[in-house]
Amino acid sequence: MGSVKGVVFDLDGTLLDTESFVTEAVRSVVEAHGKILTPEAMQASTGRRPIEAWQAVRDVLDIDATAQQLFDESEPILTERWHMAKLMPGAHRLLWHLHKHKIPVALATSTSRATFGAKMAGHGNLQSIFTCVSCGDEVTNGKPAPDCFRQAAAKLRLQPGECLAIEDAPAGVEAAVAAGLRVAVVPSLRDHQAYPKPLPDAPAGCCSVLPSLLDFKPEQYGLPAFEDLIRGVVPLEPVWKLKGKVVKGFGRGSKELGIPTANLDAASLQGALAEAVTGIYLGWASIGASKQVYKMVMSIGFNPYYNNRQKTAEPWLLHTFEQDFYDEKLRLLVCGYIRPEANFESLDALVQRIHEDAAVTEAALTDKAFAAYEQDAFLAPQADTA
Numbered sequence: 001m002g003s004v005k006g007v008v009f010d011l012d013g014t015l016l017d018t019e020s021f022v023t024e025a026v027r028s029v030v031e032a033h034g035k036i037l038t039p040e041a042m043q044a045s046t047g048r049r050p051i052e053a054w055q056a057v058r059d060v061l062d063i064d065a066t067a068q069q070l071f072d073e074s075e076p077i078l079t080e081r082w083h084m085a086k087l088m089p090g091a092h093r094l095l096w097h098l099h100k101h102k103i104p105v106a107l108a109t110s111t112s113r114a115t116f117g118a119k120m121a122g123h124g125n126l127q128s129i130f131t132c133v134s135c136g137d138e139v140t141n142g143k144p145a146p147d148c149f150r151q152a153a154a155k156l157r158l159q160p161g162e163c164l165a166i167e168d169a170p171a172g173v174e175a176a177v178a179a180g181l182r183v184a185v186v187p188s189l190r191d192h193q194a195y196p197k198p199l200p201d202a203p204a205g206c207c208s209v210l211p212s213l214l215d216f217k218p219e220q221y222g223l224p225a226f227e228d229l230i231r232g233v234v235p236l237e238p239v240w241k242l243k244g245k246v247v248k249g250f251g252r253g254s255k256e257l258g259i260p261t262a263n264l265d266a267a268s269l270q271g272a273l274a275e276a277v278t279g280i281y282l283g284w285a286s287i288g289a290s291k292q293v294y295k296m297v298m299s300i301g302f303n304p305y306y307n308n309r310q311k312t313a314e315p316w317l318l319h320t321f322e323q324d325f326y327d328e329k330l331r332l333l334v335c336g337y338i339r340p341e342a343n344f345e346s347l348d349a350l351v352q353r354i355h356e357d358a359a360v361t362e363a364a365l366t367d368k369a370f371a372a373y374e375q376d377a378f379l380a381p382q383a384d385t386a
């Protein structure tokens with residue numbers, strides 16, 4: 001199996017976080033037609049060209065309207081918001097890394113050329129990285145047909161087998177596999193049954209399934225390795241700044257694990273959690289009116305061991321407190337990504353891994369790049385009134 005010579009990215013859900021916009025718009029239109037948006041309808045439509053996506057939604061929900069009508073109703077809602085789309089965590093880092101090492105990069109997207117410009121309006125500096133862009137209205141057949149990936153590989157002047165596709169949607173994965181590319185999947189669906197089983201050594205097809213772009217290791221595909229790790233931790237750029245009220249949680253952190261994690265009010269973090277990749281992170285924390293800043297390690301996600309249904313943030317401040325601080329405002333500056341969420345066969349294994357994460361945090365935060373954030377103004381008490 002040869003090394004990858006070019007990388008072809010999908011756009012929505014892979015590089016740009018447009019999922020919340022699209023879901024909100026689709027739900028609004030569907031409810032206006034007396035229907036309820038279901039996970040099945042979203043799965044059937046994800047990754048397809050807009051009209052074909054609406055046709056899938058219409059078919060699954062049996063809506064009495066044409067796909068074109070539904071598209072026309074949703075487009076004004078989305079047009080006002082495309083410029084607000086943020087990059088997915090790890091996207092900026094990976095794109096500039098490939099550019100630095102002169103690895104040709106292409107886009108293969110179901111998005112039309114006109115809408116592509118609107119979506120990238122806030123990220124104009126990234127457009128120079130792409131050698132070529134294959135849009136949904138520039139090929140005969142949209143995903144899951146292979147047309148856009150074949151076109152992108154041809155524009156890169158590479159054979160499909162020399163290219164790695166990075167995709168999030170089942171339709172896009174199917175398209176890239178059909179085009180003969182190797183595919184790294186970063187699922188946008190929690191149900192991984194919708195994706196093919198990865199075969200790491202296959203010359204084409206799905207070769208890996210990754211929790212996020214933060215977990216992408218270029219050297220596994222014959223590409224230059226990242227050079228920015230800090231004691232094995234991925235630095236976040238920009239850092240995340242979160243704050244919320246400490247509330248009583250499940251009680252298991254102290255009782256079952258012997259690890260007193262704080263639980264943040266979910267409502268105050270709703271927007272931040274929706275955008276955050278699940279995993280284990282490190283950073284700095286401060287509480288209420290105190291100027292003291294503490295090292296902290298934090299899980300964001302569904303905690304597979306306990307199979308949570310709601311996405312939560314559970315920071316562990318690496319300090320022994322004499323009393324609880326419920327209802328106090330907790331400020332978190334998250335600057336590094338340690339690892340993805342994982343399930344464990346036993347409670348002891350979970351506890352051991354949490355303590356290992358704490359040890360990684362203690363060591364990494366002594367590095368000058370991370371240590372500098374301890375003095376960030378966001379952690380000061382007056383940040384709560386800003």
